[in-house]
Amino acid sequence: MIEEFTPDELGKMMKALTHSVEKEEGLLPLRSSPIQIVEKAFFAPLEEGESSPTFSPWNDLPVDIEVTLGTTTLTLREISLLQPGDHLLLDQLAEEPLDIYVNGKKMWKGEVVVVERHYGIKILALEETLPFS
Numbered sequence: 001m002i003e004e005f006t007p008d009e010l011g012k013m014m015k016a017l018t019h020s021v022e023k024e025e026g027l028l029p030l031r032s033s034p035i036q037i038v039e040k041a042f043f044a045p046l047e048e049g050e051s052s053p054t055f056s057p058w059n060d061l062p063v064d065i066e067v068t069l070g071t072t073t074l075t076l077r078e079i080s081l082l083q084p085g086d087h088l089l090l091d092q093l094a095e096e097p098l099d100i101y102v103n104g105k106k107m108w109k110g111e112v113v114v115v116e117r118h119y120g121i122k123i124l125a126l127e128e129t130l131p132f133s
Contacts, residue, residue, distance in 0.1 A: 063102055063103050064102070064103055064104075065100065065101070065102060066100070066101040066104075067098050067099070067100050067101075067110065068092075068098060068099045069090060069092060069098060070090025070092030071090060071091055071092075072088055072089060072090050072091060074088075097109035097110060097111055097124050097125070098110050098111065098112065098121065099127075100121060100123070100127075105128065106127050106128060107126070107127055107128050108123050108124070108125065108126055108127055109123075109125040109127060110122055110123050110124050111124060
């Protein structure tokens with residue numbers, strides 16, 4: 001069974017605990033800032049068959065997006081000889097769509113576009129179903 005305490009009761013308990021530890025062991029207080037009480041969040045249950053694609057606690061979670069232009073393999077000697085102006089030949093053909101990853105998982109195919117002097121990626125095809133959609 002979980003007991004609920006008022007903010008005053010919690011404050012008194014923490015003060016007594018901090019004081020007894022300081023007195024018995026000569027330690028500094030366990031907490032230098034006051035306790036903050038956080039209220040429980042309550043959400044109305046969804047109706048049968050109702051879904052909420054626009055609200056999710058995950059909606060504001062940042063994820064990393066990576067676009068792979070291509071890869072290549074070099075020896076350590078070849079890497080040590082690279083100079084400004086050298087070219088690296090990648091395995092990706094220029095006309096092939098690029099792989100787009102979300103947190104390391106391939107999700108889409110796309111192509112490079114330029115939007116107001118910035119590189120961008122146009123989504124061409126879905127590779128994997130999004131786990132959060």
